[in-house]
Amino acid sequence: MNKTDTDNLLWQVTQFLWSEAAILDAKEYDAWLDLWQPEGLYILPIEDADDYAAVLNLCYDDDKMRRNRIKRFQDGFSISSAPPAITVRTLSRFVIDAVDGNTVVVSCGQHLVEDKFGRQRLWAANVRYTLTSTGSSFQIQEKVVRLLNSDGVLNSFSYLF
Amino acid sequence: MNQLIDAKNITLDPDKLVSHDKIATSMYSSLELFEQEQEKIFRKTWVWVAHASEVPDKGSFKLSKVGREPVIVVRDRKGNIHVMVNRCRHRAATVCEIHKGKTSSFQCPYHGWGYGLDGSLRALPYPEQYGDDFDKSQHGLLKLRTESYQGMIFATFNDDIEPLEDFLGAARKWIDLFMKQGGGFPVKTLGEHQFSVPMNWKVQLENTTDAYHFPIVHKSFLQSLDEEAEKTFTFLDGEGFVEDLGNGHSVMVMIPELVDLDADLDRKIPERFEALAQELRDEGYPEDQVRRIVRAVGGSGFNLNLFPNAACSMAFFRILTPVAVDRTDIRHIAIGMEGGPEAANRLRLRLHEHFQGPMGFGSPDDAEVWERIQRGVDGGAELPILVNRGIEKEFQGDAGPRGHVSDETGMRAAYAMWKRMMQE
Ligand code: FES
């Protein structure tokens, strides 16, 4: 790719990921589910691994678990998510790691502040997306969110990263 | 029962703080009491520090806590396990800040004192200045008495305490049953979730023996299960029970048919484990072994609460660490089968992730209600916290008082031990 193509791709990817961030902060989870490929995996690892299925993660969601998780948030029976913490997140430091046909691998840094009971907590993460280009936009093939201190003592989360 | 507690005149007298049917609000909120608990409980009894599989090889170590005190659990060259305070004998720096790993020694980063795997002081730079009568053998890391049962490693600062096996007493039978989750293989840890909750440690201690909350707090988890599994976990109408096992320990049997995992192997395989069963058959495991492994993967049908900081909770170890009067760290350690089929261990991992930890479908709701308790005790200091559920109908079980699965028998057991230790 020449520089203009790379810049264009970076801009398209950035727009997509910012819109995903806005969807997650707004907790518009049905819209979020629509961003995914059915075989996509949403993973919050504890430690690095070649095969996350073989190790314990904070979350390892295929399509079914993702839908169950969203249903749990939406049905109103989960006391921790009724109401959930409010979040404000920013994603930046986008780097396109690889492009292969329709597939784009992009990494970025994320800061998220949550507020519940007037108590604010700050979380930071390295995030790696594997996206499939659909021409006009993208779909998520894989999203791996590696929180700082993911192998240490955390708190419980009533929202998604 | 509805008597108020004279909060103005509440002393630190354990007898006034704990009655058989209720405890005082300050049990969750008194800083002074919390400090006393560190001395009289966490320094005086057996505290769970690790599972043997967390330190599998010679030189393997793992950081842990006894109460608030940082300790290193390490296996030496002979295979013996040592637990020692993570604090240099020179001027107190921690000698290790890596959560787990392998080493041949521990070297203090400040002035370079070096310790062996057994905690003994091996060498120090420029020793001349200490004079001839400096005795290295008197300057090893502070060691705790260490004993194990079924791979569970406990340590204590109390040299006079009874042997671990006696302390566990009637709980041993339940530990033996719990370890059948190896499905014929040794039990090994598969990683852990850790999270901190703004609550007193005793709120967590109580919860492992609280079935009453399950259908309420975990409704959203239950709704995420298939019908058959949801039925299995709807146990308040069943034949379960809670029993006081002595020394503050208790067992809460939620699913009686899953107490002995080696029994009734010809029982129908639950739908959610059918795919695993088929995979194991395809791998060539004989049918009886398939059934044993599949049953083990589903976990035990009971919670064993071990005073003061551990639990064998259905399918994982739950370990609590008191951090402050209103802060407790929790470890949910996943377990699986050492050398067992990969597919079975993977399913164990997914089941653990489903309920446990910061993003589980269960733990966050638990954490929310525990925090609500800590927020609630800011009000109404004169109100009692009730632990009287089922007190009238309790009867003598195998080891001690036994009540309905939703009764607070296990909490009464823990608070009786709390009172005994705080009075000593
Ligand atoms: S504090 Fe450890 S060597 Fe000085």
Ligand SMILES: [Fe+2]
């Ligand atoms: Fe719970």
